[in-house]
Amino acid sequence: MCITSFGSIGSVLICVEGFFPVKQMATPMPDRQFLWNIFQGVDKDRSGFITATELQAALSNGTWRPFNPETVRLMIGMFDQDGNGTVNFDEFCALWKYVTDWLNCFKSFDKDGSGTIDKNELKTAFSSFGFRLSDVFYDLLIKKFDRNNTNSITFDDYIQACVMLQSLTAAFRARDTQQTGIIQISYEDFLIMVVRTMFQKP
Numbered sequence: 434m435c436i437t438s439f440g441s442i443g444s445v446l447i448c449v450e451g452f453f454p455v456k457q458m459a460t461p462m463p464d465r466q467f468l469w470n471i472f473q474g475v476d477k478d479r480s481g482f483i484t485a486t487e488l489q490a491a492l493s494n495g496t497w498r499p500f501n502p503e504t505v506r507l508m509i510g511m512f513d514q515d516g517n518g519t520v521n522f523d524e525f526c527a528l529w530k531y532v533t534d535w536l537n538c539f540k541s542f543d544k545d546g547s548g549t550i551d552k553n554e555l556k557t558a559f560s561s562f563g564f565r566l567s568d569v570f571y572d573l574l575i576k577k578f579d580r581n582n583t584n585s586i587t588f589d590d591y592i593q594a595c596v597m598l599q600s601l602t603a604a605f606r607a608r609d610t611q612q613t614g615i616i617q618i619s620y621e622d623f624l625i626m627v628v629r630t631m632f633q634k635p
Contacts, residue, residue, distance in 0.1 A: 460536050468529055472522050482519035485509050492532065492589070500589040501580070507593060508532070535592050549585035551575075555594075564598065604629070 473479075475487040483491070485505045492500040512520050512528040520528060542558040543550055550558065552571050559566060578590040586594065604626045608616045618626070 460533055460540075462530055462533050465526060468526050469522065472525050480519075482517070482521050483525065484519050488520065488525075488528075501587075501593060504589045504593040507596060532592070535595070536588060539588050539591050547585070549583060549587055550591055551585040555586070555591075558595075559598070562599075564602075601627075 471491050472483065475491045476483050477487065485502070488509060489499045489502060489505045492505070508528055508531070509518065509520060512524045512531070514524060538558075539550065542554045544554055544557075552568075552575050555574065556566075556571055559571075574594055575584060575586065578586045578594050580590065581587070605616060606612075608618060608626070
């Protein structure tokens with residue numbers, strides 16, 4: 434089945450176990466005590482809030498390297514309800530569920546179990562989300578998010594790519610009032626759309 438997660442950037446379609454066959458067992462959502470222990474472990478100053486740097490320490494992209502800082506900042510912006518650049522424990526729990534849902538989605542498309550998604554796997558993923566895009570676009574997307582020069586992207590970069598595509602699509606559809614797939618906008622309106630989409634606060 435599919436569920437829809439609502440963040441500050443709009444709805445994000447998340448595929449979970451049962452909609453696509455997965456090679457690996459779905460990662461369950463841990464209980465609050467487990468998450469509290471993680472939260473406390475990275476909240477070094479015991480402020481009750483964690484920064485992007487502290488959040489990065491709590492996450493792994495599947496290769497035991499820190500999450501992409503850009504992905505971390507993106508998620509902080511999505512779940513930081515009071516706009517102070519940090520997340521409290523409740524926000525951290527919501528963020529962790531968001532990451533877990535995306536992890537299970539990622540696993541369902543990582544057909545070879547490599548821990549990365551290549552161009553063909555990415556095409557399968559986005560096609561299942563309803564996107565019909567050219568090979569030129571996928572080549573560009575892989576080039577943009579492939580930080581390890583493997584012609585594939587890791588889990589944290591996959592999150593960023595999916596959220597970017599979904600948020601830009603939402604901004605486009607808001608202007609495509611006739612649902613023709615074509616919009617006409619001024620240069621400044623285009624810049625405003627991109628900046629608001631990529632850098633907006635909750």
